[in-house]
Amino acid sequence: MLRTEEMLLNVGPQHPSTHGxxxxxxxxxxETIKEAKPVIGYLHRGTEKLAEDLQYTQIIPYTDRMDxxxxxxxxxxxxxxxxxxxxxxxxxxxxxxxxxAMELGRVSSHLLWWGTFVLDLGATSPLLYAxxxxxxxxxxxxxxxxxxxxxxxxxxxxxxWDAPEGWVDKVRDFIPHMREQxxxxxxxxxxxxxxxxxxxxxxxYSKEDALNYSLSGPNLRCTGMKWDLRKNEPYSIYDRFDxxxxxxxxxxxxxxxxxxxxxxEESLKILEQCVEQFPEEGPVIAKVPKIIKAxxxxxxxxxxxxxxxxxxxxxxxxxxxxxxxxxRRPSFYNxxxxxxxxxxxSISNLIAIxxxxxxxxxxxxG
Amino acid sequence: MSGEKDLEQLKKEAAEKAKAAAxxxxKAxxxxxxxxxxxxxxxxxxxxxxxKAAAAAKAKAAAxxxxKAEEQQAxxxxxxRxxxxxxxxKAAAAAKAKAAAxxxxKAEEQQAxxxxxxRxxxxxxxxKAAAAAKAKAAAAAKAKAAxxxxxxxxxxxxxxxxxxxAAAKAKAAAAAKAKAAAKAKQEGGEASxxxxxxxxAAAKAKAxxxxxxxxxxxxxxxxxxxxxxxxxKVIEEHLGNDVLEDSYINRLSKDVPTLVxxxxxxxxxxxxxxxxxQLGFDYLSELHGVDYETHMEVYVxxxxxxxxxxxxxxxxxxxxxxxxxxxxxxxxxANWPECEAYDLLGIKFLNHPNLHRxxxxxxxxxxxxxxxxxxxxxxx
Numbered sequence: 222m223l224r225t226e227e228m229l230l231n232v233g234p235q236h237p238s239t240h241g242x243x244x245x246x247x248x249x250x251x252e253t254i255k256e257a258k259p260v261i262g263y264l265h266r267g268t269e270k271l272a273e274d275l276q277y278t279q280i281i282p283y284t285d286r287m288d289x290x291x292x293x294x295x296x297x298x299x300x301x302x303x304x305x306x307x308x309x310x311x312x313x314x315x316x317x318x319x320x321x322a323m324e325l326g327r328v329s330s331h332l333l334w335w336g337t338f339v340l341d342l343g344a345t346s347p348l349l350y351a352x353x354x355x356x357x358x359x360x361x362x363x364x365x366x367x368x369x370x371x372x373x374x375x376x377x378x379x380x381x382w383d384a385p386e387g388w389v390d391k392v393r394d395f396i397p398h399m400r401e402q403x404x405x406x407x408x409x410x411x412x413x414x415x416x417x418x419x420x421x422x423x424x425x426y427s428k429e430d431a432l433n434y435s436l437s438g439p440n441l442r443c444t445g446m447k448w449d450l451r452k453n454e455p456y457s458i459y460d461r462f463d464x465x466x467x468x469x470x471x472x473x474x475x476x477x478x479x480x481x482x483x484x485x486e487e488s489l490k491i492l493e494q495c496v497e498q499f500p501e502e503g504p505v506i507a508k509v510p511k512i513i514k515a516x517x518x519x520x521x522x523x524x525x526x527x528x529x530x531x532x533x534x535x536x537x538x539x540x541x542x543x544x545x546x547x548x549r550r551p552s553f554y555n556x557x558x559x560x561x562x563x564x565x566x567s568i569s570n571l572i573a574i575x576x577x578x579x580x581x582x583x584x585x586x587g
Numbered sequence: 588m589s590g591e592k593d594l595e596q597l598k599k600e601a602a603e604k605a606k607a608a609a610x611x612x613x614k615a616x617x618x619x620x621x622x623x624x625x626x627x628x629x630x631x632x633x634x635x636x637x638x639k640a641a642a643a644a645k646a647k648a649a650a651x652x653x654x655k656a657e658e659q660q661a662x663x664x665x666x667x668r669x670x671x672x673x674x675x676x677k678a679a680a681a682a683k684a685k686a687a688a689x690x691x692x693k694a695e696e697q698q699a700x701x702x703x704x705x706r707x708x709x710x711x712x713x714x715k716a717a718a719a720a721k722a723k724a725a726a727a728a729k730a731k732a733a734x735x736x737x738x739x740x741x742x743x744x745x746x747x748x749x750x751x752x753a754a755a756k757a758k759a760a761a762a763a764k765a766k767a768a769a770k771a772k773q774e775g776g777e778a779s780x781x782x783x784x785x786x787x788a789a790a791k792a793k794a795x796x797x798x799x800x801x802x803x804x805x806x807x808x809x810x811x812x813x814x815x816x817x818x819x820k821v822i823e824e825h826l827g828n829d830v831l832e833d834s835y836i837n838r839l840s841k842d843v844p845t846l847v848x849x850x851x852x853x854x855x856x857x858x859x860x861x862x863x864x865q866l867g868f869d870y871l872s873e874l875h876g877v878d879y880e881t882h883m884e885v886y887v888x889x890x891x892x893x894x895x896x897x898x899x900x901x902x903x904x905x906x907x908x909x910x911x912x913x914x915x916x917x918x919x920x921a922n923w924p925e926c927e928a929y930d931l932l933g934i935k936f937l938n939h940p941n942l943h944r945x946x947x948x949x950x951x952x953x954x955x956x957x958x959x960x961x962x963x964x965x966x967x
Contacts, residue, residue, distance in 0.1 A: 261946070262947060265946040270931075270956055305840070306840075432870055432892075433918055433919045434918075434919050435871050435918060435919075435920025435921075446892075453895065516839065518837070518838075519837070519840060519877075520840035521843070521873065521888055522840070532888070534875065545877045545878070545956070547873075547877075549872065549875075553923060553924075554924070556923075557922055558919075586946065587946070
């Protein structure tokens with residue numbers, strides 16, 4: 222007679238599908254996962270502690286290294302927090318540059334997610350396509366900021382540099398190209414039966430679960446929750462753009478896939494309008510004091526990153542360094558639901574479910 | 588006062604302190620050595636040595652208490668010295684720890700020397716401890732009083748500043764809106780939208796200009812004021828008048844209504860905010876702790892999808908014994924953030940399903956985000 226025994230299985234800390242350092246302790250019975258215990262903290266660098274000895278501008282490079290796949294949104298959230306406290310009005314042109322940078326970042330982030338997600342499922346070639354277009358975006362952002370990943374582009378009150386000549390036109394040319402490619406991606410993967418069999422109907426949760434676990438971003442919108450901070454609590458200049466908040470009702474892995482793809486399209490829409498409305502000239506940074514001192518008090522702001530709601534809390538005692546800085550990191554919150562999703566699942570679904578959460582370990586560990 | 592100067596002064600002081608500490612250490616060591624040699628001598632000598640040691644310890648404790656009191660006094664004198672204070676506190680803490688270690692060592696030695704007089708020693712230690720506790724309590728009370736005194740005049744200044752900022756902001760927003768509206772008009776946007784935007788811009792502009800005309804002193808109440816009033820009213824209706832310590836609009840944080848709950852009522856208040864039909868704050872957006880040196884604070888940001896409203900709930904905790912009910916029974920999403928607050932700040936959450944050191948690992952010594960954290964490294 223066959224006899225099965227419960228067994229402990231370590232996934233990670235070094236495992237290709239985690240795209241970082243993340244450990245899962247699985248208790249398995251045959252191929253069924255009985256219990257999953259995530260272990261995090263391998264990439265904890267104490268950003269918040271370090272920030273207590275740094276001036277606000279000096280903290281910005283550290284935010285690049287949290288969510289290193291869409292560093293522009295991280296740049297923005299801390300600048301936005303300080304601006305909110307100090308009551309600084311950011312010049313138009315800077316706002317447009319910021320929004321363009323952030324939306325390009327969102328597209329590149331979703332592209333990277335798509336490429337690696339289907340790579341983990343066994344489709345190796347889409348990654349190359351995803352990286353082809355991502356490379357174009359990184360080149361654009363490189364021209365803008367001088368770096369490919371850790372941009373350090375935004376400043377309190379605006380951005381560091383104006384866009385180089387012809388940059389906006391390059392963005393304009395990029396949009397239709399990207400639209401064309403997205404169609405290609407769908408042809409390549411989305412309708413594929415093997416792919417659908419692996420992602421449809423697994424890792425399901427309801428809207429109530431999503432709210433209970435403080436999920437945000439595509440992880441929340443895949444349950445039919447029409448919620449996007451860009452739309453519902455507009456910051457920067459997002460209230461000027463006409464775009465949709467894509468949602469799905471199913472709440473499974475496939476629905477998250479669709480939401481992210483639809484978000485690429487919406488970001489392209491925003492980029493298009495940005496390019497049209499881009500002010501001819503003007504300053505790219507507001508008049509801010511040389512040494513930035515946030516007034517005494519505290520503030521919490523939140524914005525929409527590709528992974529969900531990223532927030533920044535600053536408690537200031539009026540000095541040039543924050544008294545306490547805290548980031549609300551969406552990956553950290555989103556990952557909490559994983560043990561619940563994995564319980565009772567087959568081990569072959571593990572990678573698809575983990576991949577669909579879309580975590581960046583630099584952000585999880587802070 | 589410039590930052591560099593501050594820093595230099597701080598450095599100098601730290602150096603001096605280190606020197607003094609080293610000297611004290613050396614002296615202590617010497618004393619200890621003599622004591623050790625004396626311990627071998629006959630019983631009468633031992634008695635003498637003990638008395639001496641006790642006297643020395645007493646003197647040391649007194650000196651420490653004095654120093655502490657002085658420091659706290661100095662701290663209350665001016666806020667600018669906060670940094671200095673911190674350094675001093677740290678030094679004091681280090682000195683204390685050292686003294687404690689020394690005392691322990693001594694006690695051990697003495698115990699080894701003669702066990703008959705253990706009781707006396709114990710008595711002495713008890714008395715000492717009591718005295719130290721008293722001194723500590725007194726100093727704390729003093730510091731608290733000083734702080735309270737200090738805060739009252741400052742609050743006004745801050746308030747005025749915040750108001751001014753708010754006014755400036757309103758103006759700026761109005762300007763931006765007006766600009767946007769004008770642009771939309773130019774481009775021939777939808778008529779209804781246009782009108783709406785215009786109306787809003789006009790209203791905002793009015794508000795802004797009003798703020799500018801009557802500067803600082805009189806600013807119109809925040810748009811969120813009615814919400815705050817409503818929350819407070821509903822909470823007081825259902826939970827009684829004494830569950831909230833404070834409630835205000837945080838002008839710096841996009842005018843978010845902020846409730847400060849009491850430690851005992853914190854869970855009840857948050858539970859009520861979640862389940863009350865009128866309020867319906869069903870989303871935990873953020874939870875973290877802050878070390879304010881005088882106390883710990885837990886900051887919770889909630890959101891109501893039904894009403895599209897945010898609320899911040901804060902609770903102040905005793906810094907030496909920071910414990911608070913966990914929110915895990917209300918939101919599964921509170922699990923990890925609470926672990927993080929426990930790991931980095933040492934706040935204990937009661938009824939938490941699995942409170943562990945999520946970032947640093949169970950063998951880490953201390954809680955790094957505490958302001959008096961001293962890195963511990965076995966190799967140093």
